[in-house]
Amino acid sequence: MTFRPTITPTSRPLTFxxxxxxxxxxARTTAIAGEHPLTLYVDKREIVTLMTMxxxxxxxxxxxxxxxxxxxxxxxxxxxxxxxxxxxVVVTTRKAIKGLGNKMKKRTVTTGCGQGTMFxxxxxxxxxxxxxxxxxxxxxxxxxxxxxLRHHETIxxxxxxxxxxxxxxxxxxxxxxxxxxxxxxxxxxxxxIAGQMWLDRIDGSDKIFYxxxxxxxxxxxxxxxxxxxxxxxxxxxxxxxxEIARKxxxxxxxxAVNKHYLLFTGKxxxxxxxxxxxxx
Amino acid sequence: MTFRPTITPTSRPLTFxxxxxxxxxxARTTAIAGEHPLTLYVDKREIVTLMTMxxxxxxxxxxxxxxxxxxxxxxxxxxxxxxxxxxxVVVTTRKAIKGLGNKMKKRTVTTGCGQGTMFxxxxxxxxxxxxxxxxxxxxxxxxxxxxxLRHHETIxxxxxxxxxxxxxxxxxxxxxxxxxxxxxxxxxxxxxIAGQMWLDRIDGSDKIFYxxxxxxxxxxxxxxxxxxxxxxxxxxxxxxxxEIARKxxxxxxxxAVNKHYLLFTGKxxxxxxxxxxxxx
Numbered sequence: 001m002t003f004r005p006t007i008t009p010t011s012r013p014l015t016f017x018x019x020x021x022x023x024x025x026x027a028r029t030t031a032i033a034g035e036h037p038l039t040l041y042v043d044k045r046e047i048v049t050l051m052t053m054x055x056x057x058x059x060x061x062x063x064x065x066x067x068x069x070x071x072x073x074x075x076x077x078x079x080x081x082x083x084x085x086x087x088x089v090v091v092t093t094r095k096a097i098k099g100l101g102n103k104m105k106k107r108t109v110t111t112g113c114g115q116g117t118m119f120x121x122x123x124x125x126x127x128x129x130x131x132x133x134x135x136x137x138x139x140x141x142x143x144x145x146x147x148x149l150r151h152h153e154t155i156x157x158x159x160x161x162x163x164x165x166x167x168x169x170x171x172x173x174x175x176x177x178x179x180x181x182x183x184x185x186x187x188x189x190x191x192x193i194a195g196q197m198w199l200d201r202i203d204g205s206d207k208i209f210y211x212x213x214x215x216x217x218x219x220x221x222x223x224x225x226x227x228x229x230x231x232x233x234x235x236x237x238x239x240x241x242x243e244i245a246r247k248x249x250x251x252x253x254x255x256a257v258n259k260h261y262l263l264f265t266g267k268x269x270x271x272x273x274x275x276x277x278x279x280x
Numbered sequence: 281m282t283f284r285p286t287i288t289p290t291s292r293p294l295t296f297x298x299x300x301x302x303x304x305x306x307a308r309t310t311a312i313a314g315e316h317p318l319t320l321y322v323d324k325r326e327i328v329t330l331m332t333m334x335x336x337x338x339x340x341x342x343x344x345x346x347x348x349x350x351x352x353x354x355x356x357x358x359x360x361x362x363x364x365x366x367x368x369v370v371v372t373t374r375k376a377i378k379g380l381g382n383k384m385k386k387r388t389v390t391t392g393c394g395q396g397t398m399f400x401x402x403x404x405x406x407x408x409x410x411x412x413x414x415x416x417x418x419x420x421x422x423x424x425x426x427x428x429l430r431h432h433e434t435i436x437x438x439x440x441x442x443x444x445x446x447x448x449x450x451x452x453x454x455x456x457x458x459x460x461x462x463x464x465x466x467x468x469x470x471x472x473i474a475g476q477m478w479l480d481r482i483d484g485s486d487k488i489f490y491x492x493x494x495x496x497x498x499x500x501x502x503x504x505x506x507x508x509x510x511x512x513x514x515x516x517x518x519x520x521x522x523e524i525a526r527k528x529x530x531x532x533x534x535x536a537v538n539k540h541y542l543l544f545t546g547k548x549x550x551x552x553x554x555x556x557x558x559x560x
Binding site: 016018020021022023025028030032033034035036051053139159160161184185214215216217218235236237238239240241242254259260261262263264267272 | 296298300301302303305308310312313314315316331333419439440441464465494495496497498515516517518519520521522534539540541542543544547552
């Protein structure tokens, strides 16, 4: 089925210019990242207010509902409408979500930059996650991805203060960035990727998920929930991120910059090249 | 009044060692930051589960309640007990909090690393915040603080993946770090500082608040709520962080590293030295 919900693609200005005085006493015009409240309503019920740069609000809303396990399939979503006049994103479902009130009751405030809230018992789901074991990530593909990301145009380069996430595929020609989202909170960025994957019907089971942010528990859970076997970060990790990575068997790589990386878990899916290849 | 609630000072191991394979194929023992769930109960009511490194759980619990405006004074707290067996921190108040249920209803998921959730209408309070206007921060005091922070022993240096916050005073001898907390989420770190300030009865109105994290809306609101006139960050800022800083008139300095900084708002409180002094 190739149904796609009605969406109103809209974005906000992503950066703004303000004036600052530097240590030389010189006035400098500086770009800063936008940050806007966006209140999510599902079938007229207020769910949450997200603080977002607003690059991909529809994908963010959909991905938020996906990653919070509030909506089980993109097919359950009939429409997504963003209205920046009222700072609202209104999601209409095809059939009412069962037990929405109950799911929203329990909240865990997490270490993630960004949304930092998980409804329900996401942690309980870890045990049921099974990631594909017949896929391999060659070291060259990792280097190719890091290279592609380095050349990607980013808000971070102009304004800083944002986190980026990317979904990538890889093949003989190296890595290809399928989606790239930045946001003032990194969990918004990962959720927007999750929403984009649903909208574009992208199967995560052989993909690479890249984040500039730290590999905390929430980040690892979300990647695993999206069935993505490869999780790569420029940053480090926390103990629970590590424990969950080990439990799910995800191939987790931290401190990935240029030709450096640390392979933490899921080592069987990673193929180290011992000799230079064409891609190197 | 110098009442101090009964607390059970307790901390968790802050770092753990795991093994990773680097790009040379060499196994490397790597320190990673701890991350533990800590469920906060107030008068037997479950409030939230925080994911924390666990450095200062009592101060974190108190500061969380303070910054969420759920408790109005340290004198309202009778006891704080942490039990890592059950991952719980139990706060007992002297008199029941009025309208706790209502306050918890509305939630804003923010851009902050860390807790990222604000109850109630914190944003509405901005207009009522008045910061002291008779205090000045000499540039030398800023440089002295950055220097002190550079020499501070940190989890960040050994394990990365954490954010740090500091509360500092300054005088003729330069800046003095009064409190320094790191956590896997930077909002835990700022909340723990807020809790420590209440416990030690520290008045924020002439202090400097330093964070390694970005100056998002939530960070600026929290600093202003603590009556702190000087907010300094190693990182950048977002548009709403800037807007709120302007509204509250807080003296906000970003990109503060070594002898560099950008002064964004509240410039009247900052004193640039035009000639080198003894402190420089």
